[in-house]
Amino acid sequence: MNGKLLTFLTALIVLALAALTLMNPYGPWSKGKERLAGEPPPAAKPVMTIGSKSFTEQYLLMKMTGIWLRENGFAVKEIIFKGSTNIRSALEAGVIDQYWEYANTARIYYQHQPGINDAEEAFRTVAEQDEKIGLHWLPMTSAINSTWTMLIKKELAEQFGIRTISDLSAYAKDKQLHIATNSEFLIRGDGMEQFQQQYGFAIPRENVIVTETKLFAQAVKESRVQATVGFASDGRIAAYGLVELEDDLHYFPPYNPSPVVTAGSLKQNPQIEHLLNRLTRTIEHDKFMAFLYRADVLHEDVTELAREYLIEAGLIRSSRN
Numbered sequence: 001m002n003g004k005l006l007t008f009l010t011a012l013i014v015l016a017l018a019a020l021t022l023m024n025p026y027g028p029w030s031k032g033k034e035r036l037a038g039e040p041p042p043a044a045k046p047v048m049t050i051g052s053k054s055f056t057e058q059y060l061l062m063k064m065t066g067i068w069l070r071e072n073g074f075a076v077k078e079i080i081f082k083g084s085t086n087i088r089s090a091l092e093a094g095v096i097d098q099y100w101e102y103a104n105t106a107r108i109y110y111q112h113q114p115g116i117n118d119a120e121e122a123f124r125t126v127a128e129q130d131e132k133i134g135l136h137w138l139p140m141t142s143a144i145n146s147t148w149t150m151l152i153k154k155e156l157a158e159q160f161g162i163r164t165i166s167d168l169s170a171y172a173k174d175k176q177l178h179i180a181t182n183s184e185f186l187i188r189g190d191g192m193e194q195f196q197q198q199y200g201f202a203i204p205r206e207n208v209i210v211t212e213t214k215l216f217a218q219a220v221k222e223s224r225v226q227a228t229v230g231f232a233s234d235g236r237i238a239a240y241g242l243v244e245l246e247d248d249l250h251y252f253p254p255y256n257p258s259p260v261v262t263a264g265s266l267k268q269n270p271q272i273e274h275l276l277n278r279l280t281r282t283i284e285h286d287k288f289m290a291f292l293y294r295a296d297v298l299h300e301d302v303t304e305l306a307r308e309y310l311i312e313a314g315l316i317r318s319s320r321n
Helices: 003-023 056-071 084-092 103-110 119-131 154-160 165-172 183-187 192-199 213-221 263-268 271-281 285-296 302-312
Strands: 047-053 075-081 098-102 135-137 148-153 179-181 208-210 227-231 242-244 257-262
Touching: 047 056, 047 084, 056 075, 056 098, 056 257, 056 271, 056 285, 056 302, 075 084, 084 098, 084 103, 098 103, 103 119, 119 135, 135 263, 148 154, 148 165, 148 213, 154 242, 165 192, 179 213, 183 208, 213 227, 213 242, 257 263, 257 271, 263 271, 285 302
Parallel strands: 047 075, 047 098, 179 208, 179 227
Antiparallel strands: 098 257, 135 257, 148 227, 148 242
C-alpha cells in the first residue's frame, strides 16, 4: 500500500472517530452514560410537592414526610407558606400535593363553620366536605394536639393564683394586660375578638402585640407581654418557665394534625396513602415533643431531627449502617 493511500485511509478513520465522538461525547466504551440501542429510558421518579406552615411542628412534619417519601422512590419538593390561607389555596390549586392540616382549622377558617370539640367528629365532618372538592384527609394522629392555649410566666401564675383563663381575665380587670399573638389569630373566626368576648377580656388593640408564631413564648419569657395565645405543642413552654392555663370555658377546640392530599395525587400514586398512614402511626406524644424542644430550644437542625425520628421509628435505616 503506497503512502498516499495510507494517509487517505488514516484520515477517513480519524474523521469517523470524530463523528462518533460528537454523537456520543462519552465515547463508545463509556458505562452508565448512554443507553444501548433499543433500551428503554429509565423511569422518572414521581414528583410530590409538599408544604408546611411557618412553625416548628409543621417544619418537622414536612421534613419527616419528605424524607420518608424520598426513601420510597419519590422526588420531593418542599415549600414553606406564611399562613393557613396561602397553603390551603396552594393545595386547592394543585401547586402542592400534600401538607399537614388540622380539622378545626379547616372547619372554622376555610369552611366558616363553628369548631367541634370532639376531635373525631371534627375530622369526619371536615373530611366529608373536603372530599367534594378533591381534597382527601388521611387519618389524624391523636398523639399531638396543637390547640391554641394561653401561656403566662410561672411566677405570675403562682403570685396571683392564676390557674385558668378565667382567672387571668379577672386579674386583667385591674391591670394593663399586654398579650401577644400572630396575625392569623387576630382575624380568624375563632380568634382574638371572639376569644375576648367568651372570657370577658377588654384588652385595647394597642396592647395586643402581633408577632411571629416562633416568638410567642419568647415574648412572655422576656416580659415584653404578660401573656400570649400560643400553641400547646410549643417545645419552649417548660424550658422558658411558662405555664399553660386551663381553658375552663372550653373555647379552643382540638387541633390534631392530619396529612391532606389532593385526590389527583392519590390517583396517580395510590401508594402515598399507605406510606403516610405508616408515618402517622409512628408519632408518639412525648417523643415528638422532645424533638420539638430540641428544635426550638437547642436549635438543632430540623432536617436531621426528622431523619433521626424516622430511624428511631424503624421506618428508615441509618446511613452509617
